[in-house]
Amino acid sequence: MLLYHIIILAVIQGLTEFLPVSSSGHLALAHHFMDMSIHLNNDTKLLLDIAVHIGTLLAVLLYFRNDIWLMIKGFFGAIKHPSNEGFMLVTKVLLASLPVIIVGFIIAKFFPGIFYDNVTLIGWTTLIFGIVLWLADRFGKQSEHIETMSLAKVFLIGLAQILALIPGVSRSGITMTAGRALGLNAEQAARFSLLLAIVAISGAGTLAGLDIAKQQNINLTQDIFWAIGLSFITGWASIALMLKWLEKHGFGVFVIYRIILGLMLILLF
8 A cells, every 4th residue: 555545544534533524424535536445455454444543542542631530530539439520520431432332333243334335325424414513503502511411411422422333424523413412512512522532442443453363464564653643643633623613613614514525425426
């Protein structure tokens, strides 16, 4: 695989992993315009998948290092103080992650590849759920906070995350949409979605790692380290810029972008 293909894919994944847009939609466009499928064998796909997951996971872990430390302290301090802030945050992140873990396992086990390479589906879901994001952002209240949100509402965000198993919906997009609809402001909805990404990326990376472990004669090249580094840098940048933007603005710019991207995918394919 050519180095510039790896660079482009790593940058796309790093930028779109955390934004409320469709990473699968962008990858579909990249494959279409650069015909990268002829350069990608299964082993390379798996290695690249693991590399970008490592890079983006490192980005979100480092960016939210204070929250991570708070959760670690809260977890180990739960025996004495079971309602401490850190432990409650751990509880909410795990509770919101549980539904997609269960349903994702069932789909991977019994219905593998059910939505594979359906670019038309990606186009429509990118478009439709972009509009749903606008509705949530336009009409959702701003009365909640991550720390005070009830476990029932947290679980509803987790149920919404199941929809992210459909390509084009966007995991970040649907969790931010649910957060806004349930009363979080744009910045709080994004922060909680990003904390959920830690579990989601870890799970996806683990599955890819199990797949690669079954392969033989896998060779790590410096290109893979390019992918890790670039996805880390672009992932960090996308988190920082998005949260800065959402402090003063809503999701409108992302809605417009999703609608344009969805229409492009529908018309091109």
